[in-house]
Amino acid sequence: MTGPSAVRNDRHPSPISKSTKDDWIAAAVDILILExxxxxxxxxxxxxxxxxxxxxxxxxxxxxxxxxxxxxYWLRRNTGPVIERAMRPAKNLTEAVCNVFECWINPSLFDSSLDTVVRFWARKDPNVRSIVEQADRQRIEALTHMFSRYGMKDGEAFIRARVLYFTQVGYFALEVRESLETRTKHLRNYLLAHMGSEPDESALEAYIRRIEGLKGRPA
Structure with a gap:
C-alpha cells in the first residue's frame, strides 16, 4: 500500500487531517502500553x-x-536517561548509584510500563528482541563503567552492574507495588547490597531530600 504522492512532513499536520506525526506516535505508545x-x-x-x-x-x-x-521512542525514553545518570559525575559511589536509582522512581526519567510491554513484544519478534538485548547491554555497560570509576575491579564492577540492573528489571516485571516512602526506608540496605560498603551519609541525605516531592507515588 502506498501513501499520498505529496512529500511527507513530520512536523506539521497533514493536509487531510489535523494530526501530526507526534500525535500518531503518542497514540501508538498509549495503545502499546494498554493493549x-x-x-x-x-x-x-x-x-x-x-x-x-x-x-x-x-x-x-x-x-x-x-x-x-x-x-x-523507547530507546530515547528509557535507555538514554539510565546511561546519562550512570555517567553523570558524582562525588562518590553513593551519589552515583542514587543518581541511577532516581530513574526507577521518577516516571519522567523512566517509563516502567513501556519498558515491560516492549519486553513482551520482544518475545514475539526476534528483531525487537535483538534491539532490547542491545539496549540492556548498553545500560549494563554504563553501570559497569559507573562502578569502575569508583575503584572496583572490572569483574566486580560488571557483576554489581548486572545485579543492580536485573534486580530493578525484575522489580518491574513482578509488578511490586509499594510506596516511595516504603522503599526509602530500605534505601540504606539497598545501597549496601549494591555497593558492598556503607553509603555516604551526606549523599544519602541529599538524595532523600531530592526525591521528597515524589512521595505518595507508587515506586
Whole structure:
C-alpha cells in the first residue's frame, strides 16, 4: 500500500487531517502500553485520533515504519536517561548509584510500563528482541563503567552492574507495588547490597531530600 504522492512532513499536520506525526506516535505508545503490540494498528490509532486512516501515510510508509518509531521512542525514553545518570559525575559511589536509582522512581526519567510491554513484544519478534538485548547491554555497560570509576575491579564492577540492573528489571516485571516512602526506608540496605560498603551519609541525605516531592507515588 502506498501513501499520498505529496512529500511527507513530520512536523506539521497533514493536509487531510489535523494530526501530526507526534500525535500518531503518542497514540501508538498509549495503545502499546494498554493493549500490546497486536493492537497497534492503523485503524485503531486513527479511531483514537479521530482522523482518517489515509492520513497515516502522510507520515509513515507502512506500519513497520511506525513500529520502528516506537522502538526509537523507547530507546530515547528509557535507555538514554539510565546511561546519562550512570555517567553523570558524582562525588562518590553513593551519589552515583542514587543518581541511577532516581530513574526507577521518577516516571519522567523512566517509563516502567513501556519498558515491560516492549519486553513482551520482544518475545514475539526476534528483531525487537535483538534491539532490547542491545539496549540492556548498553545500560549494563554504563553501570559497569559507573562502578569502575569508583575503584572496583572490572569483574566486580560488571557483576554489581548486572545485579543492580536485573534486580530493578525484575522489580518491574513482578509488578511490586509499594510506596516511595516504603522503599526509602530500605534505601540504606539497598545501597549496601549494591555497593558492598556503607553509603555516604551526606549523599544519602541529599538524595532523600531530592526525591521528597515524589512521595505518595507508587515506586
Amino acid at each position: 500490546g503490540i497486536d493492537q497497534v494498528k492503523i485503524q485503531v490509532i486513527s479511531k483514537r485520533l479521530g482522523v482518517s486512516r489515509s492520513s497515516f501515510y502522510w507520515f509513515f510508509k507502512d506500519i513497520g515504519e511506525l513500529q520502528d518509531e516506537l522502538l526509537s
